[in-house]
Amino acid sequence: MNLPRGQKPFVVGLAGLGTVGGGLVRLLEENAELTRLRAGRDIVVKRILVRDAAKAREVSPPADAELTTDAAALTDDPEIDALAELIGGIDQARALIDRALDKGKHVVTANKALLAEDGLALFKKAENNNLVLRCEAAVAGAIPIVQTMKESLTGNRVTSLLGILNGTSNYILSEMTTGNLDFDTALKQAQELGYAEADPSLDIDGHDAAHKLILLIRLAHGVDYPYATLPVSGIRGISVMDIRLAEEFGYHIKLIGRVREVADTRGGMSLEAGVFPALVHNRYLLARVNGVYNAIRVEANAAGSLFFHGRGAGALPTAGAALSDLVAAARGAPADNTGFARPDLPQAAVLPWEDGRSSFYVRLTVRDRPGVLRDLAGAMAAEEISVAQMIQKSGEGGIVPLVFMTHETTTRAMNKSLERMRDAGLLTEPAVCHRVL
């Protein structure tokens, strides 16, 4: 690949001049010389789609770029080679990308929600039109996991992938752990620092991690796992008490997104996937991921265990990922957008959530009376759950917390056992139950 002399620049239409869009504009300038050496040509922004062209902005757009409120000025301009979609949201972003692909533009996007909930049709259109549709910036910020799954691990069968995929939740859990803050205080602090939105539910209820997990499932397994059917729970229920108790057993509580292959009852392999808070043992690097960092652990049949760690969000880390995608498009990278040569991704064979096996952390609040431990143990034994470790704490007013760490069992057995306890009137508060990795 010789450095072409006088080759025409690669022309970008940028949609969105917010955090990531602004970061991209800054990087294109700061790294211009290096980008030219990498891509063999200049990458320039010709036009930027904004909601209000007159608004004062922190980031000044490039001198030669024109602000517009007209989407067609990006998608329909024959001079524009690629759309960088950094506006987020679903409907407008979908229309924009769809139109850009119709008009023969490559597309780079950070929009995990759109791609997870409704991305298959866009990937199919990109494929049919032989266009690049890249989304490195959509998953785990600066960690280059998308291209790694698509290209670097193709010699492997991925047997499991799990990670800390949401920086906001990880920041809150880290602050609860090290700063001893309760959930509400830690959330408020995250909001003040700009790590959490005014409406934080996308992050703390696990939906953002779920979007990313859906994309990772496609990349790792080449199948479509419908977003609406993915089991998702977030971190609202986590208390400082559980964080402290987990520490006593040697664990940190993390919000985990995981997919793994599990032999199913039909003799095949199904995928067990979900987003959930879990206890991660200190001996794992994953337990040491703090603040707004993300991390991903991949288990694969040739590579063994791989671990990736980096910033999960932020203007420059995310913009850097988007710029790398633009460099690839400018270089003329082939449109192998899914990493699989299938015309359509087949549906994932999904293991029912209740069939999934795990060890569990169970915190029970009970009245301190003779026989209560026997009754609790009986409710677990009735579902063939065996206990690995137990702590009883002193309580107040005759109410005591009891913590069990179980051996591996199914979610179904665990739930049934908790139901038995509840039905027998043993619990004075709802049980707290988390998976243990």
Added chain:
Amino acid sequence: MNLPRGQKPFVVGLAGLGTVGGGLVRLLEENAELTRLRAGRDIVVKRILVRDAAKAREVSPPADAELTTDAAALTDDPEIDALAELIGGIDQARALIDRALDKGKHVVTANKALLAEDGLALFKKAENNNLVLRCEAAVAGAIPIVQTMKESLTGNRVTSLLGILNGTSNYILSEMTTGNLDFDTALKQAQELGYAEADPSLDIDGHDAAHKLILLIRLAHGVDYPYATLPVSGIRGISVMDIRLAEEFGYHIKLIGRVREVADTRGGMSLEAGVFPALVHNRYLLARVNGVYNAIRVEANAAGSLFFHGRGAGALPTAGAALSDLVAAARGAPADNTGFARPDLPQAAVLPWEDGRSSFYVRLTVRDRPGVLRDLAGAMAAEEISVAQMIQKSGEGGIVPLVFMTHETTTRAMNKSLERMRDAGLLTEPAVCHRVL
């Protein structure tokens, strides 16, 4: 990218049926279906170059593959699409790859020594012939750092890259740390387990890590750093005493390969690069990399800090990387082999090793007499080195060890100061001096 029906297989000539070659044969069979889905076609081995076709082997070659001792049967067969060079060594491997590129074959190799010492001409030939020359398996085993540098981090300027690049050395240091073994015993154990060669110098003297670092410098900075001029020191000098003393300060000793950008005296940027044992603080993930694992930390201007961790060697981890490269070639990946669009890589601007700045760990063995501390401190003050921490241990027979942790200074000042001590007859043994990260 549709799955082509009846498309002809991608035909590989495999050179070498040792550890990695055998692993590749096994993976091609084990992952055959997945490979087909990834590449859109079958990948088959037609012919395998071995030294002795009659020799009994642990790995049985694929049923359709023919063993040969004739290199031309691989390079000159028009049916063969790609050469997988897994024989190692320099001369024969170079001739093989060179001929394969002449004959229009793509090349996949794990040969870091060849590529580092003499790879530029091969990359140039591949580029001129528009052929893929890939080497993911050459650096850090299963960690996909080559493709990451070439494609995923192109939106970044890499300001520093450092890592644990040699699993054998890391295994020995880990065993010395956790098992309290001395160097010779740990080395012997590594040899018995097959982690170290009968002649271990390539690993323990830092040359293997140096080969990998040279390749990483090219990928990160797009420049040629001549292998022969890279400062390299290994782990032969490391004693259990220094490992224990480092622990007291909160550090682990690791064999590190590092390159970083440093502002030079001419107002430009030079590269400071080398392989050396160093003290790594426990707070870094890098300090927790144990056994035969490798890890790499990249600092980049958009991404911030990225960390990669995985198996540094072994049949399947390395073969998986080679297979991913074959899948890329089978997909028709473009020949952007260096990650830079330059026709020739320019020479690196190299910071003289003595100008490099660092904190240092210095262990001095002295006669315990009044004024010795004053004299040692004077030798450091004379070079404007200031001391951050110090430990004095009780010794035997009036000989005591003293350990200093210095503030940042240059290697030149540190060496001069040690020279002053030696010239003044203060030291009863040679000083031990390591960098602190």
